[in-house]
Structure formats: structure tokens, C-alpha cells
Amino acid sequence: MDLFAQTLVNGLLQSGLYALVASGLALAVGVVGIVNFAHGEYLMIGAFLAWAGSALLGVDPLLSLPVIAVAVYGVGALTYRVSIRHVLLAPELNQMLLTFGLGILLQNLALMLLGGNTRTVSTPYQASSLQLGELSVGGPKALAFGLAAALLGALYFTLYRTTLGRQMRAVAQNRRGAQLIGIDVDRVYLIAFSVSCALAAVAGVLVSVLLFASPTVGLVFALKAFAIIVMAGLGNLTGVLWASALLGVSEALVQTYVPGGGGWSDAVFFLMIFGTLVLRSYRGAR
């Protein structure tokens, strides 16, 4: 029974990481309607900045987090200006190719400048954990979970309770209509896309504390984040949280209770996504 409870905790903790990465992507896809294949690369930038701050300047990653978020917001804004805004009306496939090219560019730029090595940061709280009887709750992962929930909550609040949010939703629903009622669509897109990049970087900071920084760190998580927001339903922020939790817990259950389950966890992850999509498509029809 202890193992079962611990398994649930393990799953939930892992899901926090997934939700954190997915939150920014949900914004980019939901509002801007851009399938940003380079999302993981902004995470990578965040992770490397956190590493650099820690290894070179001795600043704790959590302290540098706000600065990194702002810096990557700037990178995102630049990306939007020079590339994304020019393909907003292009076919979805063209957008995919553009962001894919961007991903290749950023990843290999990092590889060229920093090499392929895995880098880690050292913090005093890295291995901290909360002991509840026999249960152990990893500190940084719990923090990631809390942060994901807070960010998704803040996003939800922004979208539904603020002027900017109302504009975002208007733009997301009907670009031309929004333009007609005087919304600066370009500005809304710029903000949404840049915030999405900043959120990726925030996830990256946490990833650098929890795991590592390397040019390819974004890839695994971005792929899973995509699957999660699609499973949640595009633009559904609360859905992101439950989809992450569901996937994280089922992964953990498979890893714990299926012999050789570590090898099957990915299959289960994607099988659930696949099943959800297909089931929903059949339920929705007629």
C-alpha cells in the first residue's frame, strides 16, 4: 500500500514537470494558433541561462528565474518580429516548417557554442524532500507542480478577467473580427507568443535544477507537452493540468507495477493520447 501511495506521488510529481512545459505551449497554440516546434528550444535557453547564472556568477537558479523569464520574453519578441508574424496567415504546414527550422537553428547554435555536454547545477535544496511518514515528496518537483498550477491559474485569470486576456480570446476566436473592433492584433500576438517563450524558459530553469541543461533537453519535454495540450483540447488550460496528472500517474503505475515497465511507459503515454484523440473524434461525430 505504501508503494502504491508512493507511486501516485511519483506520478503527480512528474506530471508537474509536464504541465509546466505545456502551459506556455498552450498559450502559443491557443491564442496565436502557431504550432511552435521550437518551444523546447526556449526551454533549453532557459535551462542554459540558469546554468550559466549558477556556474559562472554563482546566482541561484530560482533567484535568476525572473530575469531569465524577462530575457527570454525578449528573445521571443524578436523571434515573433522577424519570423512568426510573417507566416500567421500562411498554411499550417508552412508554420510548422518555419518553427522546425527555427528549432534546428537554435539547438545547433547551442551545440556549436556550448558543445553537446550535459551540464548540471548544484543547489542546496536539490535533493530536499518532504517526508510524510513513509512517503517522500521531492521538493523541487513539488515546486514545479505548484508553479505549473500557479502559472496555469494566472493564465486562466489573465485570459478571463483582464482586458488583455479578453483581447487574446477575441483574437484567438476571430482574428479579423478582433481587428474590426479595434484590437491591435499584432501586439496581442506579440505578447502571447513572447509570454509563451518566457514560460518555456521558466520551465527550463526548473528543469536545470531538477535534471540538467544540454542542447537537446527541450526535445523530450516539448514533444510530450504537445501531446498533452492536444489531449487536453487546444486552448483548454484546465485540461492541461488534468491531462498531465493522468499521464504522469499512469506512467508511474506502469513503471512500478508492470515488469520492465520503464520500457513501456512511453508506449502507455502515447497510447493514452492516441486513444483519447480517437475516442473523442468518434464521440463528437453525429
Next chain:
Amino acid sequence: MKTLLMTGVLLALSGAGAVKVGVLLPLSGGGSVSGQAAKNGYQLALDEINRAGGVLGKPLELEFADDGSAPAKAVPEFVKLVTVEKVDFMAGGVSSATSIAISGPAKQYGTFMAWIGAAAVPVEDAFADHPYFFHYHPWSYYNFEAILGYFKYLKTYKKAKNIAIAYEDGPFGSAGIDATVDAFRKAGFNVVLTEKFKTGSGNFGPLVSKAKAAKPDILYWVGYDTDALPLATEIRQQNLQLGLLYGTPPSWPVGFEKNKLADNVAGLSLWLSSSPNKDSRTFVAAYRKKYGTVTDEYFAPLAYVNLKTLAAAINAAGTTDKAKVAAEMAKTNVSTPFGQLTFSPSLKTKYQGFKAGNWLHFQYLGDARVPVFPIKFAQKPMVYGK
């Protein structure tokens, strides 16, 4: 002016007949850390060889090519080195998949290959009947032999009996895992857990929870550098009591030694920069002089040794004739940063360089990797947690 012209002509003439060695390495893609380290080693060796008069009286030439860590890229690059650049010898090779992919053209052209990496058994199969294949890196079964030796020592002196195995589900971790488990059992160990994980996922929670229930003395993990910190973190968080956490990643994270979680983590390497071996100290000094830093990637000295021994064999043969050079190579008997190098048959190939005895086991102790086994190389006593 005239002399300048003359010198130019002479240089050009001498260049025309220079010995050319093609070096195929993963300079980009997944294996690039090892590939770049090897490249540095080759260039260091090249400097020394040419400073000492080159090969056959002329400066040696290296022709680097990037296999991109992908078989589909490796094949054309290999063919280019052999047919366009017309290299006399081939060196390099890190990844197993790319090495297998080029085994076809290598046999077709009868290319002389002085190969540093590619430890997987299918590579041995692919090159079994190649007459000019010199393999420096130990095959994976030699790696395991070394590990088993260490664990047996732990069993005798530390009463380590229960082993938990965590291995990544890719080709690196999964290769021959069943044989590994059998061998541990045969040696009298209890294998209390055998569990796969997904490298880079950072998802070790369930694995460690299970290990906790299995109460192992040694947790043996086969994964990559990306897994080192997340695994160590999870073990600490869930308070899993171990005698030893032992891993065999191809490389370790940069700066891992400074992390408190790295303390007492043990691992396997062919070489450590801190090795007291005389050749190793010479290499480290030369490397520091050329690059200004010290490397911990053993592919750097391995490449260095690779080119030095190849050049020596060519010089000894006095020709670039493959058969004669091979005959000289086979006689190689030199001291290296890894210990003595000679070539002898492995299970399937004729010329195998380093074997089980060249591996050493280290532990992260006080911000550095310190050799702890075999005992004769130990610089500090190992720390065993139970």
C-alpha cells in the same frame, strides 16, 4: 625570392607523397562529445608526430570527416575519404551503428582501419572477417568482465550480495542485459531488481521506490550523463540506502563532481586525468599545453594513442603497404595512458587492443574522480555505504 619559390616547390613535392589518414568521427549529433574529444586527441598526436619527423620522412596528413552520428551520413563520408581523398589509412569511429554501416565499403575497398570506439558486439560480427581491422576500445563483454571483477571484490570484502540493475531502454543500456543478469547470478549475487528507464526523462521516482522495496546493496545503472543527477537526486529524496551507486555512462555531466549529490557515486572509465601512470601524466601535460585545459573524456587519449601507434607501425614497415603495416601493428607493444597496449584476438576479431584489465573504477570523492579499484591503482580508500 628564388629560395622562397624553391621551398614552395619542395613543400608541394613532399606533400604529394605524404601519408594521409582519414578520421571519421561524430563531430555533430548524439555522439559529438566523444567525437570532439577524440578530434583533440588526434590533433595533439599529429603535432607530436610531425614534430618528430612525420611518417616515412614526410609530414603526416589528417583528413577529418563528420559522420553526424548517423549511418546514412557515415557511409558517403567514409567513401569520400577512401575514394576522393584517397587516404591510406582510416582511423576514428565512435558509434556502433555508423561503424556497422561502413563495414560494407570498408571490406569492398579493403580499407585499413585503426578503430577507437564502437564497443557493441554486432560491430565485432560485422568486422569479423576483415583482415585489417584493429580495434582499440574493449568490446562490451570486456567492460562487463571488469565490472564483475569489482563487484566480486565488494562481495568478498563488503558483503555486497544484492544487486539492482537500472538500464536505459536504448541500445546502449539494453545490449546483452540478460547475459549480464545471468553472469551476476552465476557469480553468486542476488539480482533483486532489473528495471528499464527512459534516458533523459528524469523520471526515476517509480524506479527508486521499487528499488527501496528490493533493498539492494549495489545499484548498477547503465545510462547516459543526463541520468546521473536525476537518479542521485531521487535516491537521496526517497532515502534509498545503498552500499554503492555504480554507473557506466559514456561520459559524466560537466561539473557533476562539484555537486554534493555526486559524493560516493562510482563509475567505470578507461582513464582518468588524475591517473598517476607516467604516460598519462605526459599526455595530460601535453594536452594542457596545447588546449589550456584538462579533459576527462577518455576518447581524447584513446585517439592520441591510436594515431601514435599507427604512425609508429607505418614507420616501422617503411611503406604504406597494408599487409606490411598490419604486420607491424600486430607487433605493437607500448606503454600508454591506459597501460600496456598489445593486439591479440578477441572472440571474433583478430586484432583487439585494450581489454578488461584496462578498465578502472573510480568514485566521486571530494570534488574529484578518484580511482578506487583495482586496489593497486587506488589513490584513496573507497567509501562503501553499508
Next chain:
Amino acid sequence: MSARNVEGGTPVRAAPRRELTLGAALPLLAFLALAALFPFLPLGSRAEFLLQIAFFTLVAGIMALSWDILARSGQVSLAHAAFYGLGAYGYALLLKAGLPWALAMPVAALLAGGASLILGAVTMRLSGMYFAIATLAFTEVVRTIIQNLPESVAGGATGLLVPALLGGNSRAQYALAWGLLAFTVLVSLAVRLTRLHFAFAAIRQGEETARVLGVSIVRFKLLAFFISSSLAALAGVLYAGKTFFINPLETFSLANSIAPLTTSIFGGLYTTLGPVLGAGVLRVAEELLHNSVKNGYLVVYGLVLMLSILWLPRGLMGLRRNKKHGGDL
């Protein structure tokens, strides 16, 4: 007929415009002819090396063109690596079972095509991003299954050794790859010039409208999947026979699904020439970059992809001045 001609005096031509003109087919024929002659060109010492590059370019061409055939029916798939891999694995396992290679190749293609029908049937109602992620998920599941099968069955995570194609003769291998690309081009043209074109294009441009006009989407979507995946499997066979070794991580990698997509967009979607030309140009560009910008050539490559989308949204095919609708091959 009571509806009168609004344009009155406009002369009305007697017959509909012909779809296939020699002018449109010419670049395609020229490309194939050049590819056929390639091994006989006087390339001097570089010949062998260029032949290797050309071989993998042909494989990339088959992948891109076969992906495009599926995309023409509105199905933007990220499962192409799955069928490439199934082709490679099917071929290797059939050889192991004792089939001669000439039989193993088509059988592997048909098996992969059969597997695609399963995927096609369940993803029938999905579109856009949902379809893309579902097909991506399918690929991951297939990879994981092959990876976790016992090693004695499919080599597990380590992989399988594959006997050399055509005894390792690189010219014969090239000829085979050329033949398979030519076959793919023929299939693509057949799709373009028959009722399939109308069915695929109608489904892509308006699925519900197409159904109302009597287009059986189930049949045509599955047919697109079957054709496309069988061809991708042939590319996988070529890869396996050329590199002697396949493992799940390499053969089922996301890159193998993305490359045909980017190549087709770069060359020009929904055409026969575009994806083939795209494969040629991109591979050559990649090789040139690889040799000139040694470190970080992929940085430049990524930049090239981005710029091409910003400046050439219709791909290389958009460069042709006379882009009559429906006239592109």
C-alpha cells in the same frame, strides 16, 4: 436549358483543357534522366562518393514524394517514420525467415501498407493538429513495441544486422534506388492523372463537401495511406540494405517523419516534381554546407529552411512563373 450564358459573346472553347502537357512533364523527365545517367557522368575520383550521396538523395526523394501523396488527401502525417521503419524491419525479418530479397522487399512494403490501414481507419475522423499528434503517437507506440520485443524476435533495442543489398555493389544499389524512385514517380503521376487526384484534392479542400458530392472518404483516405506507406516502406528497405544495421531509435526517429514533410514543403506541396526536386536541392545544400561550414552547418541549414518559408511560401515550385491552377505536376 433555360439558364442563359451570362457572358453572352464570350467564345466558348469546345473541349476542356488537357491536364498533362509535355511542358509540365519535361522538368520531371529531365530530373529522372539526369538521375539515371548520374553513375555514367565523368565525375572523376569523386564518382563513388557522389554515388553514395545520390543514393540517399533518392531514398529521401521516395520518402518525400510518398509523404506528399498522403498529404494530398488532407492527411498531414507524422507517422512516415513508422512505415519506413516497418519496411526496414519487415524486410530484415523476412530475410531472416529465408525469403529471397526480391520477394522480401515487396512483401515488406505490402505489410507496412496493411499496417497503415489500421492507423488510417482509426484516425479517419481526425484532422490537423489532432491527426498529426495521433500519427506521432502511433509511431512512438510502434517503436516502443519493437524495442521491447524479445531480442531473439526483432533484435530489441540493440537492433538487427541486415545483409547487404545486391551484394554491396553500390552501382547496382543505386540503380535499384533509381528504379524505386521512378516507380514512386509513376505512382504519383497515376494519382495525379486519374480519379484519385480529384478524390484526394476534394477531401483535402473540403471533406464534408466532398462527401456530399459522393466521394467515399473512407475508401480514398485508406487508399492514400496504403499507397503512401507502402512506398515509404520501400525507402526503409533501401536504407536497411544499405546500412546493414537497423535499430528502433534510428529507424523510427522523429527526424524520419519530419524530413519528408519539410522536403515536400520546401519543394512544393501536392506536386510530383516538388518533393523530388526538394530532396535533391536540400540534400545537395546540406552536403555543401557540411563541407564548407564544417562546424554548425545545421545552424545554417535551419536558417535556410526558415528563409525559404518566408520568401518561397509555395516552395521551389512557386518559382515557376506560369503556375496555372491544377497544371502543376
Next chain:
Amino acid sequence: MTAATTTGGALSPTPQGVEVLRAEGLSKRFGGLKAVQDVSFTHHQGEILAVIGPNGAGKTTLLNLLSGVYRPSAGRLHLGGRDVTDLPMEARCHAGLGRAFQIVRPFPEMTVHENVTVGALFGKPGQRLPKARERAWALLERTGLAAHADKAAHELTLLQDKRLEVARAVATQPSVLLLDEVMAGLRPGEAQEAVALVRGVRDSGVSVLFIEHIMPVVRDLADRVVVMDQGQVLAQGTYREVTADPRVVSAYLGTEEGLHA
């Protein structure tokens, strides 16, 4: 206008004629909303039948039920004596139901001729491409689109688009053609041409069922009218009959279209 003249001659478009389409108690619920409730009517061969009603009366839902976009929650649909209730859209097309949409939906990357060819090729099973092309061409000539055959569909004017929409649907060789507000958005002069187009379709032997808001068009075109309100059939009969029905008048009172607009 009970006995319209036909050029076909043999057909007798009276309520006593041959039945082509019969709806029996068709209903459709979306969650708790009853969009269409127990709708029954019979459509006869060669007849032009109009479905009218105020906004939200369920007209378009009914059309979607007829063409197969939705499956009915209850009720049956018969086409030429065959029960087609459970057939999907494409099979209904094969069985003889053609449909043109209110918002024109040409295939944007195809030429006008190709657009019509799709209908000619797939409307009935077993069509061959060259034949389908020829028939599409003939239809373009009949609908006055021949001069635009090679244009991309998105280059057409709205009236031309509507012609294309109708030509494409007719190309499927339907026995019944469903038209969803084809006149919407047209100027009066254009609407007259569209009326002529629809008549021409009927005269070529196709029964027409259409939804319309513009009452003069209904008066000019319809042999019979079905009036819907709140998902139910309020009245059926000739134009004169239904407009005299007090229930119909009260249903339309206060609505913006007004009965005699």
C-alpha cells in the same frame, strides 16, 4: 402554381405525382434542444418544394438531416422508395440526393471545371474520368460558366460561385437537389438569374427542395411550400394556401423578414 409547365412533358409535378423523397417524423435533438421535431412531408418527382420559416425554425438542421450531415434522433427518410436513413452522406449522394450549400464551398485550389468534375465523377459509382470531364464541361456550358472553366474557384463572383455550387451538385446526377438559400447575398437582378437556373435544373428532370428567406422567390419558384416553426411543420401546401394560414402569419409577425417582404 400547382401545375407548372415542364419541358420534360412526361412529368406531372402535382401533389399526386410519383414520390421521390419522403420524410417520416424526422427529429433531431442536440442535448436538450429539439432542433427538429417530428417533421413529415412528401416530395414528388419534378416538383420544386420550398421550406420556409423564421430564423431558428430548424430549416438548415432539416436540410442537414436530409443530406446526411446529421443522423436523426428519430424518424425515417425514404428516397425513391428506399430507406436511406442510415446511409452516410456519400451514399445518400449515390442514392440520388444532391446538395448545394448556403455559403458556397468551392474547392479553392481547383479550377471551376475540376470542381464540377468532382461531382460528375463521384456522384454515382462507376463513372469514368474522361466521360465525367465531358459531362462537367457540358454542365459548365449550360450554367454559363464555360468561359471561366480554367479559373481558380476563388476568382469567381458570388453569382458565379452559386452557379458553380449548383452545377457541381447537379453533376452528381441527383433525383432530388437540396438547395440551401442559394439566393442569399445576391442582388435582385442576379436573383432572377438564379431563379432561372433553378427552374432549368428542375426542367432537366431533377426535383428541387430549397430553403429560402426571400418570399418573392418562393412565390415564383415553389410548386409547394413547407412552413416550419420551432422545429416543427406548421403548414404545407401551395404558396397561396400557406400564406393564407393564420398560424403561418402569426409565426412570421414581428420577425424581421415579414411574410410579404
